[in-house]
Amino acid sequence: MITPRDELFGHASAAPIHQVQVRDTPHSVFTERFWYMGTVKPAGDMVFALGMGYYPNRRVMDGFAGITIGNVQYNYRASRRVGEGDLAIEAGALRIEVQAGLRMHRIVLAANESGIEMDLSFIGTMDINEEGRETITTRAGVIADLNRYAQCGRYEGWIRVNGNRIDLTPATCWGARDRSWGLRVEARTDETTPPVTHISPLLYAFFCAQFETRAIHFFLKEKAPGAYRFIAGSESGPFGEGAPCAQVLSVAHELTWHDDPLGQSLKSGSFTVGFADGRSKTLQVRALPGRFFHKGGLYGGLRGWFQGDDKGMQYAEHDRYDLACAADRTVLRTAGEQVIEIRDGDQVGYGTLQCGVSAGYPKYSSIQQHPAM
Template sequence: MLTPQDDLLGHQTPGTFAVAGNGDPRFTERYWYTAHPLDGRAFLIDVGFGYYPNRGVMDAFAGVTIGRTQHNFRASRRLAGNPLETTVGPLRLEVVKGHATHRLVLQDNGSGIAFDLTFEACFPAAQEKQSRRERNGELEEDLARVAQFGRWHGWIEVAGERHTLEPSTWWGQRDRSWGIRSEMRTDWARPPMQTHRNFFWTWSMLQTQNLGVSVFMKEREPGKPYYLSGAEFQRRPDGSVHKREITGFEHEITWADDPLGQTIASAEFQLSFEEGSPRLVRLEALPARYYLKGGLYGGWDGWNHGDDRGAYAEAFDAWDLDDPVTRERARTLGDHVLRVQIDGESGIGISEYGVAAGYPRYPGPQKHAAL
């Protein structure tokens, strides 16, 4: 299908912008953002977009956790004649300047969430190692990802109350990914349910005023990651930024006594690098957490990433995070805000994590679903 975007530069194949790569329906491009106050209040904003050119679909979500309530907005549209426009209903993304300034706007809608927020990068963007894996001889995933730290300004309104965000007190992070992405369907409402065994993983973005650490680790045997990617950015007194690639990762985690799911209480991450001395990162869990099923990661009530729901569809709800049934359905995958201590500097960040049945360490949380 030919669209006006085909007048622009940037084609990667002999096809049009309406088609990606070899036409694999799993091809996905995704944006993801989080914002949270530096003082550690139970307040967390999550926003994401998914672009599925070979399915003809774009979907998006916006969510806010305040206290023990998670508010969710979800929307989906067919790409039609504007496949590259990052707008889904009332939710819009504007890349003002690549790797520097992004603007997110959610206009009034039935969810009670609205905002006008701007992300300003505070460290350079970092590309992770290519995540490529096969299963039974078939390609399961071949994905590129970029991560970046930043500060936020603007405003958000939730349930009739408006909050102002200032860069000095609202920090956050974003990522951008593209490629063949493995599907995850763990929603009760749409079998088949996927189960996962024998692994621990974490994707964590942690920052202080002068340091940023991004790490993605997956392992089946403690101390032997089968995927490890990450980088440290250190701001020097002259304002320059020094980058080191992470080459080793060790973890010691204390799990909270949470009867409803997997929850970290505290942790220590020992990082080693291609050059220079190692780094010890101490983490303490804070109250705010956004469960990513609210953004369709794994599905919710029959919605799943990339599904064609017609020309336009939206939905919204609010979750009581102390409700056992909600938490069982929400499972583990989420952005959990953590207090960060690195070499005497205090900061904040998020961690996504999960431990699956059969992994030799951390048996306690394994009674709950890992993703």
């Protein structure tokens, strides 16, 4: 059972806090991570994302914050070395404060050279959606043992971009976050620093969406339709009301894609979700304009910098990408947040979807010439 204490850095394994520290392996790194995203409904034409990772075996903490407005994605990244007993969730100009576990987080990106600043409160308006534990064992032993939960909510505060302030309110700024810890394997997709991880035939979909009074989250990885490598998720109700979460047992999909020469871009489609309580519902999905690519946060690596690398006592950098530029899109690849509108009958919700398809997956062949991640 997740408790407010799990919001704090300092886990020793993917299990409860008292267990002995798990060591890194040649294939994976013990990581604690926060991740957040938000968008403004109903337009969905702006999306921000940020995160912080702690790598206890390396004594390193790093983080990122960014925002996409129109066709421009702005990114800030920072890293620092962590001293004994130092678990402040901060790096460079970015810090995260857990003000009330499972309920209220404050996110601050102080003035810096990137041109973006933030002072946001994430308000957990929905109960958390637990994924539980994902463990992967190979001939080399256990290479992944990870615990994650997601939570939908609202944001309040402001973001400043090149001196222009954007005020955000809970009525229209909706989003989600996740919290994870454990031994993690991540695909290396930075082509400037080979080798690049080979991805076998796969569809992945990380879905976080909410309506006024409920949220649905699932994480799907499958090698063919219905042939799951991993599936987890649930439907949850308003925070603190005590309504039981309905576990997700199955996800089927029919997706259409933009004819985008620069990458994989969802256009619309449906997800049919089956729950442990016997219900099934088909969610109609339409992609909205907002897009934030995870390369801006070092997912998969960027120009030789990978999450958890030791960059010295303090290090920060920033950049921006033109999402209409072929060269920039080649660097950014596919993995990222795509803002979506969701319809369940006459109810309308909003969220983001991370989704990609690798070569050899027996569906959606028209987009498989582009990288899945």
